[in-house]
Amino acid sequence: MGNWDRGTVLIWGACALLVLGLGGRWLLAQGGDAGSGGRSSSIGSAATSSHSSSPSGSVSVGAGEEQAPSLIVVHVVGAVRHPGVFRLRAGVRVYEAVRAAGGSTRGADESAVDLAAKAVDGSQILIPRKGQPSTVGASGGSGTAASSGPVSLNSAKAEDLDALDGIGPALAARIIEWRQAHGGFKSVGDLDQVSGIGPAKLAALRSHVVP
Amino acid sequence: MAVWICFCLLFLTGPDPGISTAHYAQKPAQADRGTATPGVITQVRARAEDALDPGLPPDAAALLQGMALGDASHMSSAAKEEFRRASLTHVVAASGQNIALLLALVLPALGLLGMGLRPRLAIAVGLVVLYVPLAGGGAPIRRAAVMALVGLAGRVRGSQADAWHALGVAGTVTLLADRSSSASLGWQLSFAAVAGMLALGPPVKNRLESMRLPPVLAEVAAATISATIATAPLIAWKVGRLSLVGIPANLLAAPAVAPAMWLGITAAAVGQVSTSVAAPLAMLAAIPVSSVLEVAHAMASPSWASVGWHPSGALAAVLLILTVFGPLAIGHGRKAA
Numbered sequence: 001m002g003n004w005d006r007g008t009v010l011i012w013g014a015c016a017l018l019v020l021g022l023g024g025r026w027l028l029a030q031g032g033d034a035g036s037g038g039r040s041s042s043i044g045s046a047a048t049s050s051h052s053s054s055p056s057g058s059v060s061v062g063a064g065e066e067q068a069p070s071l072i073v074v075h076v077v078g079a080v081r082h083p084g085v086f087r088l089r090a091g092v093r094v095y096e097a098v099r100a101a102g103g104s105t106r107g108a109d110e111s112a113v114d115l116a117a118k119a120v121d122g123s124q125i126l127i128p129r130k131g132q133p134s135t136v137g138a139s140g141g142s143g144t145a146a147s148s149g150p151v152s153l154n155s156a157k158a159e160d161l162d163a164l165d166g167i168g169p170a171l172a173a174r175i176i177e178w179r180q181a182h183g184g185f186k187s188v189g190d191l192d193q194v195s196g197i198g199p200a201k202l203a204a205l206r207s208h209v210v211p
Numbered sequence: 212m213a214v215w216i217c218f219c220l221l222f223l224t225g226p227d228p229g230i231s232t233a234h235y236a237q238k239p240a241q242a243d244r245g246t247a248t249p250g251v252i253t254q255v256r257a258r259a260e261d262a263l264d265p266g267l268p269p270d271a272a273a274l275l276q277g278m279a280l281g282d283a284s285h286m287s288s289a290a291k292e293e294f295r296r297a298s299l300t301h302v303v304a305a306s307g308q309n310i311a312l313l314l315a316l317v318l319p320a321l322g323l324l325g326m327g328l329r330p331r332l333a334i335a336v337g338l339v340v341l342y343v344p345l346a347g348g349g350a351p352i353r354r355a356a357v358m359a360l361v362g363l364a365g366r367v368r369g370s371q372a373d374a375w376h377a378l379g380v381a382g383t384v385t386l387l388a389d390r391s392s393s394a395s396l397g398w399q400l401s402f403a404a405v406a407g408m409l410a411l412g413p414p415v416k417n418r419l420e421s422m423r424l425p426p427v428l429a430e431v432a433a434a435t436i437s438a439t440i441a442t443a444p445l446i447a448w449k450v451g452r453l454s455l456v457g458i459p460a461n462l463l464a465a466p467a468v469a470p471a472m473w474l475g476i477t478a479a480a481v482g483q484v485s486t487s488v489a490a491p492l493a494m495l496a497a498i499p500v501s502s503v504l505e506v507a508h509a510m511a512s513p514s515w516a517s518v519g520w521h522p523s524g525a526l527a528a529v530l531l532i533l534t535v536f537g538p539l540a541i542g543h544g545r546k547a548a
Contacts, residue, residue: 007423008425009426010531011424011425012425012428015428015466016466017466018463018466018467018502019466019470019498019499019501019502020498021502022463022467022499022502022505022506023467023497023498023499023500023502023503024498024501025501025505026501026502026504026505027268027271027497027498027501028272030268030270030501069450082388082389082391089229096227097224099226099227099391099394100226100391100394101391102389102390102391103390103391114254143299160445
């Protein structure tokens with residue numbers, strides 16, 4: 001380190017000043033806007049960070065939101081190597097979605113699923129194991145967990161929500177409406193915001209639903 | 212060479228690279244699968260996350276966590292969008308950069324303590340293996356880990372590890388482990404970035420050094436520029452956007468990225484034992500982290516920062532090949548002449 005010439009020192013110094021300057025500028029802007037809820041960006045929604053963890057939390061190219069026409073999102077589950085949520089090119093068939101999930105495993109019963117069908121945006125593709133029943137849900141079926149376990153607010157159909165104690169067809173429809181308007185429930189607590197669900201009903205439903 | 216032939220065979224017989232844009236790792240629960248003590252990873256992550264948030268402004272804390280652990284889930288959607296527009300998303304994705312910086316921090320530090328080469332390399336291998344599940348276990352970091360391990364193994368044996376060979380091994384291994392990787396955008400970007408750095412990096416670095424930039428800065432700048440250029444066609448093909456401010460944004464953010472990651476990783480490590488000792492480190496990290504946020508904000512604000520571009524898969528592939536093989540061909544041509 002002793003044999004740095006002036007040029008090198010100057011450049012490193014400039015880097016340090018740059019970092020300090022930019023960093024300081026951002027921190028000061030935060031301090032000033034603390035009251036008004038964060039610095040607004042020209043992008044639009046200056047939402048403050050939410051600490052809920054969503055299933056698809058990775059930052060990776062989430063620009064799919066602006067690109068709705070050419071991308072679809074499907075949930076591949078069951079006897080596949082890598083079950084999960086995938087973003088695929090629109091127009092792909094179910095067999096390509098299964099391939100994206102690593103292909104089916106040995107015990108899979110592929111005859112139960114129409115592999116040639118077009119993969120539907122927002123659907124769950126369930127590849128059952130031999131001997132298991134199958135349900136391919138379009139627009140948010142809850143697969144084989146229909147009658148047991150908590151209902152998923154974000155993917156349940158109206159009939160599944162209706163089946164819950166305390167929710168009738170009208171309220172189920174409002175839940176789905178809210179879900180579509182707000183892009184989904186980040187937590188069970190968000191149910192509070194649906195008209196017709198107050199603290200008492202929310203408390204009663206809490207153990208029966210998941211986001 | 213054999214490695215690359217295997218790689219090509221695996222790649223060509225895999226799923227269509229165009230069908231998927233991303234394979235979401237299903238958060239720590241899935242990353243834990245297959246390890247003997249899944250709970251341990253979650254606990255370590257939880258302590259790391261605690262250590263990295265001693266009362267910083269929310270976006271800064273979220274970014275610090277993203278840089279150290281590769282988990283950007285707490286970042287606000289506005290901040291994430293700014294990062295996309297400025298082509299800075301890779302900073303928060305767990306990738307080779309994390310591992311490279313981790314090793315760059317640990318190896319010399321252990322050397323100062325007087326450790327010999329072999330024990331140091333052995334510890335480095337252990338750290339890489341530990342860091343992967345901690346950082347979410349996604350495709351880019353697995354690729355990076357394999358490359359790092361090949362490189363480290365080479366150094367243990369005493370031979371100069373050839374980076375291209377390591378990349379080929381990493382590609383083959385990750386494809387063998389998970390055939391759907393070749394369709395995953397994260398995996399593709401990770402490869403394109405490294406290939407770009409290996410191919411374009413040296414010529415760019417020579418150019419910068421001839422402009423009298425210190426070698427370390429020239430190396431970082433060259434890596435940044437070449438990775439951005441190499442990944443741009445792929446991003447445009449899959450996502451439909453080209454960031455015009457990507458190179459200046461990455462260059463301005465570069466001096467802050469290393470200190471932020473080092474402080475973050477150190478705070479996460481120290482925080483396993485004591486949160487109060489880790490807190491000042493995390494607070495110190497706030498400065499470089501805020502610098503990155505400021506760069507993203509400033510670079511993303513012009514409306515022309517990111518433009519739509521929808522090249523076909525073929526065009527994107529041609530551009531990527533030119534970016535990678537062009538400099539190599541020119542280099543070979545010069546040597547032959």
